[in-house]
Amino acid sequence: xxxxxxxxxxxxxxxxxxxxxxxxxxxxxxxxxxxxxxxxxxxxxxxxxxxxxxxxxxxxxxxxxxxxxxxxxxxxxxxxxxxxxxxxxxxxxxxxxxxxxxxxxxxxxxxxxxxxxxxxxxxxxxxxxxxxxxxxx
Amino acid sequence: xxxxxxxxxxxxxxxxxxxxxxxxxxxxxxxxxxxxxxxxxxxxxxxxxxxxxxxxxxxxxxxxxxxxxxxxxxxxxxxxxxxxxxxxxxxxxxxxxxxxxxxxxxxxxxxxxxxxxxxxxxxxxxxxxxxxxxxxxxxxxxxxxxxxxxxxxxxxxxxxxxxxxxxxxxxxxxxxxxxxxxxxx
Numbered sequence: 001x002x003x004x005x006x007x008x009x010x011x012x013x014x015x016x017x018x019x020x021x022x023x024x025x026x027x028x029x030x031x032x033x034x035x036x037x038x039x040x041x042x043x044x045x046x047x048x049x050x051x052x053x054x055x056x057x058x059x060x061x062x063x064x065x066x067x068x069x070x071x072x073x074x075x076x077x078x079x080x081x082x083x084x085x086x087x088x089x090x091x092x093x094x095x096x097x098x099x100x101x102x103x104x105x106x107x108x109x110x111x112x113x114x115x116x117x118x119x120x121x122x123x124x125x126x127x128x129x130x131x132x133x134x135x136x137x
Numbered sequence: 138x139x140x141x142x143x144x145x146x147x148x149x150x151x152x153x154x155x156x157x158x159x160x161x162x163x164x165x166x167x168x169x170x171x172x173x174x175x176x177x178x179x180x181x182x183x184x185x186x187x188x189x190x191x192x193x194x195x196x197x198x199x200x201x202x203x204x205x206x207x208x209x210x211x212x213x214x215x216x217x218x219x220x221x222x223x224x225x226x227x228x229x230x231x232x233x234x235x236x237x238x239x240x241x242x243x244x245x246x247x248x249x250x251x252x253x254x255x256x257x258x259x260x261x262x263x264x265x266x267x268x269x270x271x272x273x274x275x276x277x278x279x280x281x282x283x284x285x286x287x288x289x290x291x292x293x294x295x296x297x298x299x300x301x302x303x304x305x306x307x308x309x310x311x312x313x314x315x316x317x318x319x320x321x322x
Contacts, residue, residue, distance in 0.1 A: 005164055006199045010206015011213065013157045018214035019141075020150030024224045025247050029234065032307075032314040035227040038147050043288060045151025046158070050293030053159045064165035073167065075281060075291065075298040082298050085280025086287075086305015088272050093306060094313035095321075096269025097247070099284045100277060101170040104204050108211030109222075111252045116263060117270035122181070124274025125174040129189035135279065 017105040025097025032094055081137040092124075142220045158289055166199060169286030171277040173197070173204050215246075222246040237322040265321070280305060 017023045020042055031039035056062070057070050064070050093099050096117045098106060103121070106114040128135075145153075161168045175190065176197045183190035215222060224246055234242035241249040249256065256262040277283040280302045282291060288306070291299025 002164070002199070003202055006166075006202040007206045007209075009157060009160045009164070010203035011210040012153075012160075012206070013203065014207035014210020014212075015214040015218065016145070016150060016153045016157065016210075017207065018211050019145040019218060020147070020153075021144055021224050021246075022150065023211070025251065026224045026226045026230070026234070026242060026245075028310070029314060030226045030230045032310045033230055033233065035230045041147030042151045042154065043284075045148055046154035046289055047151075047292050049152055049155035050158050050289055051295065053155060053162075054293045054295075057162060062163075064163055066165055068165055070162050070165065072294050075296055078298065079301055082280050082287075082301035083305045083308075085276050085278070086302040087276070087309035087312070089276030089280055089283060089302075090306040090309020090311075091313045091317075092269045092272025092274075092276055092309075093284075094310040095317075096266055096273060097251075098269075099170075099273065100174060101207060101283075101285050103273075104170075104207040105211035105214075106247070106252075108208040108213075109215035109246070110212070111247055112254060113252045113257055113262070113266055116266040117273070120267045120270030121274030121277075122174050122177045124271040124276070125171075125278045126178045126183050126186075126190075126274075127271070128275045128278040129175070129178060129183060129187040132187070132189050 013101065014105045014108060017102045018109055023098065023102035023105045023109070028094060028097045078137055081135075084136070092121075141218055144224070154289060155293075158293060161203075167286075168290045169282055170200075170204070170207075171274075171283040171286060173200050174274050175278060176201060237318065239322075276309070 021027045022039065022042055027039055030036045062070055098114065098117055100121065103114055103118055158168045176194045179190040179192065179194040223244055226243060231243035239248045239250055251262050251265060280287065282302060287299040287302040292303065
């Protein structure tokens with residue numbers, strides 16, 4: 001039952017990623033050229049509503065459907081890891097035109113070469129795990 | 138129905154993404170897709186190489202199910218919910234891209250120069266996809282999240298680390314498009 005819920009949320013997410021064109025390489029390029037409001041509108045409106053949602057959940061101490069408190073895990077304080085990691089991510093995001101959600105949506109949409117991006121992003125994550133202790137955090 | 142078959146405007150798509158964020162919180166989970174890449178490493182045996190991959194991956198199975206859903210969603214959207222998958226980007230962007238050699242700009246969902254089956258026989262295209270993927274995977278884990286985990290989840294919760302990460306995403310993206318693209322393409 002829980003698994004079915006996760007699956008339905010994933011399907012809904014995948015459809016939204018494809019139909020919003022957030023999974024399109026062209027939209028990412030256009031965004032970084034500041035030639036369209038589209039991507040900024042998507043992220044801005046998602047964020048604006050997201051902030052309200054999170055605030056309401058906290059204020060009314062909303063419980064999950066399983067009766068547990070909804071938890072928000074705070075991220076560790078640091079600048080270097082977020083900035084350096086973020087820049088590396090951004091370089092790849094603009095080059096491949098896909099981030100870790102949409103890349104899977106594109107598999108379903110039938111773009112076989114995206115599998116190269118996925119395999120290498122798993123490898124990239126592996127590389128991070130190996131080098132983790134040598135990197136500034 | 139006609140409106141569904143067309144590309145969805147930002148003011149529909151954005152709120153739907155916040156709905157995904159809410160639904161995942163409501164079922165007691167957090168929205169963040171890049172953790173799946175770490176889970177996949179562990180499943181492939183990376184825990185034998187680095188402690189970073191020693192964790193109970195089975196607790197992350199729910200997120201892999203979300204990924205499976207995202208794949209199915211992509212299939213449904215492209216096959217049954219789209220009249221045409223052409224992305225109508227700004228004509229100026231089309232012109233810029235054609236000058237860079239992307240003749241499919243304005244006529245496709247993804248550039249055929251990178252994402253068609255023919256592109257798989259082109260070493261440069263394959264290298265671009267591989268390096269792009271490598272940077273995404275490395276960077277996202279270093280930064281502790283991606284567009285969903287930081288730009289949506291983290292910023293919705295007003296977390297400073299997520300703001301720094303998102304600023305990083307944009308610095309990286311701008312460097313790639315404005316400084317490196319003219320050298321690569």
